[in-house]
Structures are given as structure tokens and as C-alpha cells.
Amino acid sequence: MEQPLIRVKNIKKIYNPGENEVRALDGVSLDIHPGEFVAIVGHSGSGKSTLMNMLGCLDVPTSGKYYLHGQDVSELEDNQLSEIRNKELGFIFQGFNLISNLDARGNVELPLIYRRLDKASRRKLAEEALRKVGLGERMNHKPSEMSGGQQQRVAIARAIAARPPVILADEPTGNLDSKSSEDIMKILMALSRSGRTVIIITHDDDIAKQVKRVIRIKDGKIEKDYLNENGQSELGEREE
Ligand SMILES: Nc1ncnc2c1ncn2[C@@H]1O[C@H](COP(=O)(O)OP(=O)(O)OP(=O)(O)O)[C@@H](O)[C@H]1O
Numbered sequence: 380m381e382q383p384l385i386r387v388k389n390i391k392k393i394y395n396p397g398e399n400e401v402r403a404l405d406g407v408s409l410d411i412h413p414g415e416f417v418a419i420v421g422h423s424g425s426g427k428s429t430l431m432n433m434l435g436c437l438d439v440p441t442s443g444k445y446y447l448h449g450q451d452v453s454e455l456e457d458n459q460l461s462e463i464r465n466k467e468l469g470f471i472f473q474g475f476n477l478i479s480n481l482d483a484r485g486n487v488e489l490p491l492i493y494r495r496l497d498k499a500s501r502r503k504l505a506e507e508a509l510r511k512v513g514l515g516e517r518m519n520h521k522p523s524e525m526s527g528g529q530q531q532r533v534a535i536a537r538a539i540a541a542r543p544p545v546i547l548a549d550e551p552t553g554n555l556d557s558k559s560s561e562d563i564m565k566i567l568m569a570l571s572r573s574g575r576t577v578i579i580i581t582h583d584d585d586i587a588k589q590v591k592r593v594i595r596i597k598d599g600k601i602e603k604d605y606l607n608e609n610g611q612s613e614l615g616e617r618e619e
């Protein structure tokens with residue numbers, strides 16, 4: 380068996396230890412293999428974003444282990460974590476987090492600075508990513524000049540421009556109409572088919588149904604971890 384890309388072992392995240400403690404994650408273990416397409420679902424407050432922050436190396440667990448590509452990242456220092464984030468991970472945040480006075484191209488180029496690429500290479504990767512999400516004609520538009528669905532696509536382009544192996548998205552279709560949601564899912568599925576590992580958080584059952592593997596979180600624990608017959612992923616479509 381291939382080594383898992385992500386291996387989480389008995390992770391706990393406890394806020395305010397003591398009387399008023401919140402067990403945001405209470406003993407979560409899971410493996411995710413390269414090329415999997417995974418949806419994390421659960422009620423508000425169940426621990427989804429906390430789990431995403433751990434997987435995305437934005438935060439470290441109170442206890443437990445996290446191995447990314449076999450490397451123990453659960454006890455790394457901030458600067459080591461940010462190095463890993465830059466190399467391995469692409470984030471799509473809810474609410475886009477675009478910079479309003481930069482156009483689409485500028486928004487996608489910006490994080491590439493941390494990859495120590497020169498300006499011409501940054502521009503090339505940014506334009507390639509924007510074309511991939513269907514915004515080749517909107518590169519000079521600022522966020523205020525684009526629809527919500529288009530802004531979300533800029534956020535996706537920004538996440539994928541550096542070609543990270545893992546893409547993490549917190550409610551990528553939240554607040555979008557059904558046509559825009561469909562477009563976003565098509566882009567994520569294409570990324571999954573191209574071998575990227577895609578992990579999304581969603582409240583939307585219709586979205587979760589389209590994804591091959593669903594992990595349901597309740598009270599900081601995994602309640603269910605199952606495969607959808609009709610869901611898509613690189614693994615699911617590779618019939619052998
Ligand atoms: N910094 C913090 N300090 C204390 N408690 C926190 C903190 N961050 C999150 N929590 C608590 O941890 C629990 C899990 O929060 P989390 O943000 O992971 O939920 P979620 O599943 O993403 O919810 P939603 O669907 O509303 O986004 C919640 O009870 C929340 O109040």
C-alpha cells in the first residue's frame with residue numbers, strides 16, 4: 380500500500396484547558412492518500428475548520444501526531460510550518476480573502492513571492508492558473524468588478540498557481556448560486572483528476588454527494604467515514 384499523504388493519529392485540540400475547556404478535536408485519526416477527493420461535513424461547531432487548520436499546518440494540535448508525506452509536522456516551529464504551507468498546500472478560504480486594490484492577476488501573483496520566483500515566472504503561473512479557472516478574460520478586473528463566483532475562482536487560481544499537491548477549501552461553494560457552485564465543483568474535480576489531493580469542507584449535502592469520500596465530524600470526533608458510490612475522485616474513476 381502506498382504511503383498515505385496525510386496521516387493523522389489521535390489528534391486533540393483543546394481550547395482553554397481546565398473548567399471551560401472546549402474539545403474542538405477529540406481524538407481524530409485518519410489517512411488520506413494522494414489523489415483522493417474528500418469532503419468534511421458536520422454541524423456548526425463540530426470541529427471542521429479546526430481540523431482543516433491542522434491539516435493545513437495553520438495550527439498545531441494539543442496532542443496527537445500529524446504526518447505529511449511521512450514527515451512529523453505536529454511539533455514544528457512556525458517558520459518550518461510556513462515553509463511546508465508554501466510548498467505543499469493551497470488554501471481556498473471562505474469569503475475569498477482577495478485584496479481589493481489588486482486585480483485578479485495581482486491577487487494570484489502575490490503569494491508566489493514566497494516561492495522565490497522572479498516576476499516573469501510569477502506572472503506566467505498566475506495567468507496559467509486564471510485561464511484554468513476560466514478567467515483568462517478577467518485578469519485585469521478587481522474583485523469589486525467581478526461576481527461572487529468569479530471572485531471564488533480567483534481564490535482557487537491563487538490556491539493552485541504554485542501547483543501544490545494538496546488543496547484545502549473551507550466552504551468553497553458557500554454563498555454561491557447553484558450555477559457558480561457547479562462551476563467551482565467542476566474545477567475541483569478536474570484538479571482531483573489531475574492527481575491533486577482535494578479536501579473540502581461543506582455544509583451542502585448536494586455537494587458532499589458529488590465527492591467520493593465523506594468524513595462526518597461530530598463533537599470533535601469522526602462519526603462516519605464512507606465512500607459515495609457516485610462520487611468522483613481520481614481513485615474512483617480509475618477502474619482496474
Ligand atoms: N480560538 C478558539 N478558542 C476557543 N474555542 C474555539 C476556538 N476556535 C474554535 N473554538 C471552538 O471549537 C469548536 C469547533 O470550532 P470549529 O470552528 O472547528 O467548528 P466548525 O465545524 O468549523 O463550525 P462552522 O460550521 O460553524 O464553521 C467550537 O465549539 C468553537 O466554538
Ligand SMILES: [Mg+2]
Pocket residue numbers: 427428429
Ligand atoms: Mg468552520
